[in-house]
Amino acid sequence: STAQQRLIDADHAHLLHPFSSLYSQKNKELAFFESGEGIWLTSASGEKYIDAAGGLWCTNVGYGRQELVDAASSQMSKLCYLHSFSNFTHEPQIELTEKLLSLLPSGFDRIFYGLSGSDANDSNVKLIWRYNNVLGRPEKKKIIARESGYHGSTVTAGSLTGITAAHRAFDIPRPGFLHTVAADWHRRPDHIATEEEFVRYLADELEKLILAEGPDTIAAFFAEPISGSGGIIPPPAGYFEAIDAVLKRYDILMVADEVITGFGRTGTWFASPRYNIKPDLMTLSKGITSGYLPLSASVLSERVSKVLYSEAEADGAFGHGFTASGHPVCTAVAMANIDILEREKLPENAAKVGAYLQNQLREQLGDRPFVSDIRGEGLLMTIEFDKDKETRTPFVQASKAGHFAIQACHDEKLVIRGARGRALAAMAPPLTLTESEADQIVERLLRAFTRIEDAMHKGEFD
Ligand code: PMP
Numbered sequence: 008s009t010a011q012q013r014l015i016d017a018d019h020a021h022l023l024h025p026f027s028s029l030y031s032q033k034n035k036e037l038a039f040f041e042s043g044e045g046i047w048l049t050s051a052s053g054e055k056y057i058d059a060a061g062g063l064w065c066t067n068v069g070y071g072r073q074e075l076v077d078a079a080s081s082q083m084s085k086l087c088y089l090h091s092f093s094n095f096t097h098e099p100q101i102e103l104t105e106k107l108l109s110l111l112p113s114g115f116d117r118i119f120y121g122l123s124g125s126d127a128n129d130s131n132v133k134l135i136w137r138y139n140n141v142l143g144r145p146e147k148k149k150i151i152a153r154e155s156g157y158h159g160s161t162v163t164a165g166s167l168t169g170i171t172a173a174h175r176a177f178d179i180p181r182p183g184f185l186h187t188v189a190a191d192w193h194r195r196p197d198h199i200a201t202e203e204e205f206v207r208y209l210a211d212e213l214e215k216l217i218l219a220e221g222p223d224t225i226a227a228f229f230a231e232p233i234s235g236s237g238g239i240i241p242p243p244a245g246y247f248e249a250i251d252a253v254l255k256r257y258d259i260l261m262v263a264d265e266v267i268t269g270f271g272r273t274g275t276w277f278a279s280p281r282y283n284i285k286p287d288l289m290t291l292s293k294g295i296t297s298g299y300l301p302l303s304a305s306v307l308s309e310r311v312s313k314v315l316y317s318e319a320e321a322d323g324a325f326g327h328g329f330t331a332s333g334h335p336v337c338t339a340v341a342m343a344n345i346d347i348l349e350r351e352k353l354p355e356n357a358a359k360v361g362a363y364l365q366n367q368l369r370e371q372l373g374d375r376p377f378v379s380d381i382r383g384e385g386l387l388m389t390i391e392f393d394k395d396k397e398t399r400t401p402f403v404q405a406s407k408a409g410h411f412a413i414q415a416c417h418d419e420k421l422v423i424r425g426a427r428g429r430a431l432a433a434m435a436p437p438l439t440l441t442e443s444e445a446d447q448i449v450e451r452l453l454r455a456f457t458r459i460e461d462a463m464h465k466g467e468f469d
Pocket residue numbers: 063122123124125126128157158159160231235236264265266267292293
């Protein structure tokens with residue numbers, strides 16, 4: 008329609024979309040959506056898509072939940088805003104905090120609220136720096152994260168992020184942010200034969216980096232339990248135990264970024280316990296409101312909060328917060344969102360239907376020549392494509408292959424996600440997914456796959 012065309016023209020003229028091969032100066036094709044229900048998105052022209060990516064891995068309870076609309080609306084009419092990072096407080100943020108602490112692994116006792124995963128990671132870095140200042144060791148400030156890790160896009164969170172393609176255009180990572188080797192079994196060095204060897208290699212690499220920099224200068228290690236945006240990379244068995252031993256040796260804090268893995272995504276409320284991660288700090292966002300409103304949480308263990316609440320802070324030296332910290336409407340919606348996850352047992356459903364979907368993918372696609380890996384946990388999974396699956400040799404133009412796959416699925420009205428520099432089809436559908444909806448995802452994927460495989464056979468990405 009002309010009204011819609013006017014909006015699209017205005018978007019082209021005035022919105023700054025991130026540039027990628029899906030949207031660039033050359034390719035400005037936009038997908039225009041109007042409404043959502045469950046796993047479904049409806050475009051402005053009335054076409055129905057399955058959002059198998061769950062937005063950006065965040066719509067855990069699915070689109071269109073009236074309960075969340077009601078929670079927002081009733082809180083907004085009662086108290087729409089409160090400046091709550093200093094001495095003012097309100098019920099929704101207190102209730103949410105108690106609820107979160109009851110769901111999290113034991114040992115956590117304080118929460119600071121922000122609005123995005125990026126700012127929560129920034130807050131965690133400031134908390135860690137303050138922690139070491141209070142402890143009288145101001146030189147212990149450097150942070151180690153991992154290659155292929157994603158922690159956000161602000162200057163600090165972008166510096167934690169280990170995806171080189173995300174750095175190139177900007178002067179990040181900033182000094183003091185380092186990266187160690189990713190726990191990426193699929194892309195392991197050729198000389199490594201077993202998971203055990205790989206884990207030893209990864210722990211050694213971390214220790215070498217710490218020793219080269221000087222252990223007294225390293226403050227913390229950031230990791231996602233399963234790397235998400237970097238390509239859905241679950242850790243090899245024993246990995247976090249081996250990392251933990253290294254960190255303990257040099258008194259380095261562990262931060263688990265559960266922005267994607269939290270709130271049931273991998274089949275349990277949080278993924279840290281499954282991998283024996285014992286974080287000193289945790290980062291939460293996305294599934295905390297299922298994407299309905301912006302909210303994030305920096306979660307502090309007793310070890311960290313004890314220091315920050317010690318005598319040294321009696322003068323209120325830690326001044327940190329945002330206008331919308333602990334926002335009453337966002338925290339009220341988070342509470343209602345958690346009610347749904349609990350009542351409908353959605354973490355359990357993610358485990359069950361996630362296993363079903365992964366099995367279907369293996370059965371239908373596992374033997375195909377270019378499908379070199381199918382991996383994931385719960386409703387967080389990916390298919391990876393390689394030029395040669397036996398030797399795990401990637402396509403020369405892996406990004407191009409990845410974008411081709413996204414586009415081919417989009418043409419079949421299936422929304423999936425890729426990862427920078429890799430050829431893969433990643434999925435994180437709402438945790439409400441049923442087996443029959445999973446079948447519909449597989450059907451669409453198979454239709455798209457005919458064209459994907461055809462292009463691969465023709466050598467379009469070699
Ligand atoms: N951490 C992880 C693990 C993420 O996946 C993301 C977002 N993809 C972020 C942090 C950053 O969150 P946000 O985009 O809300 O800033």
